[in-house]
Amino acid sequence: MITKFNTGKKVLIAPLDWGLGHATRCIPIIRLLLDSGFEVIIAAGNAPKALLQQEFPDVQCVDLPGYNIEYTKDKRLLPLKILWQAPKILINIYREQRWLQGFITTYQPDIVIADNRFGLYSKLVPCVFITHQLSILAPVKWIQVFIQKINYRCINRFTVCWVPDFEDANNNIAGQLSHPAIRPAIPVKYMGMLSRFKKDQPEISHKFKYLFLLSGPEPQRTLLEEKVMGVLPFIQEPCSIVRGLPAIQNTIEVPDNCVVYNHLATDALEQLILQSELVVCRSGYTSVMELVALHKMALLIPTPGQTEQEYLARNLQEQGWFATCNQDDDLLKAIHIALSKNYHLPRMQHHLFEESILTSVNTLIKQRLH
Numbered sequence: 001m002i003t004k005f006n007t008g009k010k011v012l013i014a015p016l017d018w019g020l021g022h023a024t025r026c027i028p029i030i031r032l033l034l035d036s037g038f039e040v041i042i043a044a045g046n047a048p049k050a051l052l053q054q055e056f057p058d059v060q061c062v063d064l065p066g067y068n069i070e071y072t073k074d075k076r077l078l079p080l081k082i083l084w085q086a087p088k089i090l091i092n093i094y095r096e097q098r099w100l101q102g103f104i105t106t107y108q109p110d111i112v113i114a115d116n117r118f119g120l121y122s123k124l125v126p127c128v129f130i131t132h133q134l135s136i137l138a139p140v141k142w143i144q145v146f147i148q149k150i151n152y153r154c155i156n157r158f159t160v161c162w163v164p165d166f167e168d169a170n171n172n173i174a175g176q177l178s179h180p181a182i183r184p185a186i187p188v189k190y191m192g193m194l195s196r197f198k199k200d201q202p203e204i205s206h207k208f209k210y211l212f213l214l215s216g217p218e219p220q221r222t223l224l225e226e227k228v229m230g231v232l233p234f235i236q237e238p239c240s241i242v243r244g245l246p247a248i249q250n251t252i253e254v255p256d257n258c259v260v261y262n263h264l265a266t267d268a269l270e271q272l273i274l275q276s277e278l279v280v281c282r283s284g285y286t287s288v289m290e291l292v293a294l295h296k297m298a299l300l301i302p303t304p305g306q307t308e309q310e311y312l313a314r315n316l317q318e319q320g321w322f323a324t325c326n327q328d329d330d331l332l333k334a335i336h337i338a339l340s341k342n343y344h345l346p347r348m349q350h351h352l353f354e355e356s357i358l359t360s361v362n363t364l365i366k367q368r369l370h
Contacts, residue, residue, distance in 0.1 A: 009110040009365055012103065014043035015052075016116040017066025019216045020244055021286030023048035025130075025164060026115055027055055027196040027266060032354055033361070034059070041107060050247040054265060064099060067092045093119040093154075110365050114158070121157040126364035129158040132165055132285050134188070135180040137307040155184045159364060164194040164289065164353065173288060173348075175315045177308060189360055192352030194286075195293035197270045204274050208259075209237030210335065211276035215244040215284060220303050224282070224327060225252075231332045232258055240272060270294070278339060280331075283313035283324065291322070295345050299338040300324040301331075321345050 011033055015022035023044060030052070033040050042052050043064035053061050067089050096119035100112065104124050114120035115130040136151050138144035155161055165178040167190035172178060178190075212228045214221055221244060228241060232255050239258050243251075246263035254260050264272060273279060273294055281287050283300035285308070291298050300322050302309035313324035322345075323338035325331070 008037065008039060010039045010041065010107065011111050011113060011361070012041050012043060012107070012109040012120075013113040014064055014115065014117050014120055015048050017044070017046050017048050018116070019284060020047060020051060020246070021215070021284045022115045023051050024196060025194045025286040025289070026052070026113075028194055028353070029113065029357060030056060030059070031196075032357060036358055038361075041109065043103070047245070047247050051263070054246060054263075062103075064096060065092070096120055110368070111361060113162075118154040118157075126159040126368055127157075128160055128162055128360070128364070129155050130162045130164065131155070132163055132174045132178045133308060134161075134163065134183065135177050137177070137311055152184050156186050158186060160187045160189060160360065162357070162360070163188060163190045164192070164285075165190055166192060166348070171346075173292060173316075174285060174312065177285075177311065189356065191356045191360075193289050193293065193348055194353050195290050196266050197273075197290055197293050204271075206277045207238065207275040208240050208272070209277050210235065210239040211272060211279045212239065212241045213244065213279060213281035213287065214242065215282050215287065216303050220327075224301065227327060227331055228280070229254075231335075234332055240276065242269065242272070278335065280335065283309040283316070283322075285312060288312060288316065288322075292345060292348055295347070297338070297343060297345075298322050299334060301327055304328075 013026055013030060013033075015026045030040055030042065034056075040059055042049075042056065042059055042061040044052055044061065045063055045065045048066070049061060049063065096117060100120050100122055103109070104122060109125055112120055112122065112125055112127040113130065114127065121127045121129075133151075136144060136147045138147055161184055163178050165174045166172040169179050173193065214225050214228070216224075225243065229252070232239070236257065241254065241258065241260045242264055243260065243262050248262050251260055251262060273290075273296055277297070279291060279296055279298040281298060281300065283302045288300070300313040300316065302313045302324070304327050313322070316322045317324045320343055322343060323334070323341055325334035
């Protein structure tokens with residue numbers, strides 16, 4: 001049973017804008033804190049802000065610009081593109097650190113929860129850092145070692161690190177990403193699987209054969225959308241597309257057997273996923289957690305050059321959980337292969353995070369008061 005706290009304590013929660021996954025996995029945390037009597041303030045910018053404002057129209061949302069990371073069309077150039085943007089990332093981290101000091105003075109939060117926003121740490125209040133990537137993967141070993149040191153140096157500025165995964169090294173989702181040989185110096189708490197979707201949903205009949213969920217930074221989101229549009233004329237069965245564009249109004253033309261949405265709120269998206277036989281989407285960690293939560297068969301397409309997604313897709317296919325293919329592969333062929341395979345998703349408890357989060361938050365607040 002979850003303990004409810006009528007605290008009136010104030011929590012700032014801020015997700016990174018690197019795709020929508022960081023914002024969507026904050027939804028169950030925000031919902032839990034609100035239901036437990038906390039006052040929540042959301043800090044976000046661009047698409048994550050638009051998404052969270054749609055989900056929580058009555059919650060105060062302040063503007064906090066993101067990192068605005070851009071990808072390349074050629075996966076081989078992505079490491080150089082990210083390296084080229086490193087100064088911009090560092091400047092944004094410095095700016096959000098300055099921003100947080102002003103926010104604390106004005107709003108006086110009791111705790112700060114940052115999903116992969118490295119600048120939101122302070123000695124004035126407890127600060128939580130959320131990440132499933134304790135291990136950073138890179139195509140070159142020396143770069144991986146260098147980035148790993150920077151990653152831990154940044155994480156260690158926080159009070160505690162929450163990992164949205166299971167602690168059992170043999171029974172988890174993120175594999176070596178969330179289970180490194182050496183952990184950060186600060187306390188690391190495995191919170192279990194985060195999912196904004198309701199648990200224990202009943203089986204419902206399929207309305208769509210395929211659901212294409214598009215997401216991620218540009219231009220790769222658009223490139224995947226173009227790939228999907230290219231196969232639609234060859235699909236006769238009912239299908240649907242969610243474009244992952246919560247701040248965009250204009251839409252695209254699709255065949256009569258296809259339904260397209262720019263964005264869907266949580267309840268509507270959950271129903272659409274359950275009504276679809278096969279989901280085709282990126283292998284972003286939040287997407288994977290949601291698919292596991294709903295026990296849904298899927299074809300995972302990693303963002304080209306994004307080593308984390310490539311590892312997740314490969315590792316989960318090897319475990320027999322999902323099918324996967326590269327973005328350059330024949331998508332129609334990959335879909336048919338995915339449907340012909342016999343994949344088995346494990347039944348994982350996806351409500352454990354609730355008690356873990358409430359216990360951790362209240363422990364941090366009590367420690368601060370003392």
